[in-house]
Amino acid sequence: MHICVFCSAAELDAVYTDAAREFAELIGSRGHTLVWGGSDVGLMKVVADGVQKAGGRLVGVSVEFLQSKARANADEMVVTASLAERKAQLLERADAFVIMVGGTGTLDEATEILELKKHGLHAKPVVLLNTSGYYDGLRAQLARMDAEGFLPLPLGDLVAFADDGAQALGLLESW
Template identity: 40%
Template sequence: MNKETTPILSVCVYCGSQPGRDEAHIEAGRILGRSIAEHGLRLVYGGGTRGIMGAVASGVLSAGGHVTGIIPEFLMDKEATRHSLGQLNELIVTADMHERKHEMFERADAFVALPGGIGTLEEIVEIMTWAQLGRHRKPMVFGNVNGFWDPMLELIDHMRDQGFVHTAHLVQPLVIGRPEDIVPAIVASTSANGRDGEAGIIAKL
């Protein structure tokens, strides 16, 4: 795992394979996808073509961007429609979830968690854990659409206050409410890292 700050060429998005009950979540996926493409970045994501996953990928593709989907074989029919997978620029089929997560990490320069379920939560928490352990310095973002991640952020603050988030300066995700602000904030945070050497900044926009 690379511990150094690297240029942002690709963004990994963790999000739900279901649409959820708030239509703003699907729209946020589309907006973020378009923004990734418009900034000349590549999308790395879980390969799903349904739910918020599908919205992010379609947003990138509609704006002429590049999409790499990474999905384990056993989820091919659960999270994706097989014929839709052919629309992706690159599809990587892994043996299991562990390999999927490793591939996503290695191919991404930043990580964004949009609304999702337990799987989305597990993925972004693992990335935060690796940051706390000093294994990477890649930007991490909670796309806090309509306050979706507020309970999680309160829990992180509680754990920090109770002294359980050691090296807390390494676990400072961006918290951004508007999907169109996510990519610009990632780029800005990387520039800040290059100037002051910190692992990240906290922003609530």
């Protein structure tokens, strides 16, 4: 399975890096391919390192203005002209999505992938990896959207939540 991971390129606390490394090693050891933003810094690097160390394949999709931060030893690296093209390539190359901790870029990617799924433009599984309750607020907001009729399909059909990497991968593999 080609698993797209959205996450931060920032250097983060061990609570996040340890969880990311554990999840990445599961991806690689189970023979899956990581599809990611191609960056070789921060949490993105941690994930790519873990997948590669465990024998998984790396497919990066970078963007021209970030090309200097792209991972040199990825199995495949695509460089797009814009962020919109990057997101389109990530969607095309992935069989499933996992949203890990991140900032506004990660949130942008997450909401776009959920919006496309909401409109039936893809049916790929999406899991929010809720490390240390990072996405508790988003989970509550999405539940409210669902309860008040803002979502045209049940929240459980749109996205699943996982507390750790093993649960996230289990959800994807059983989808």
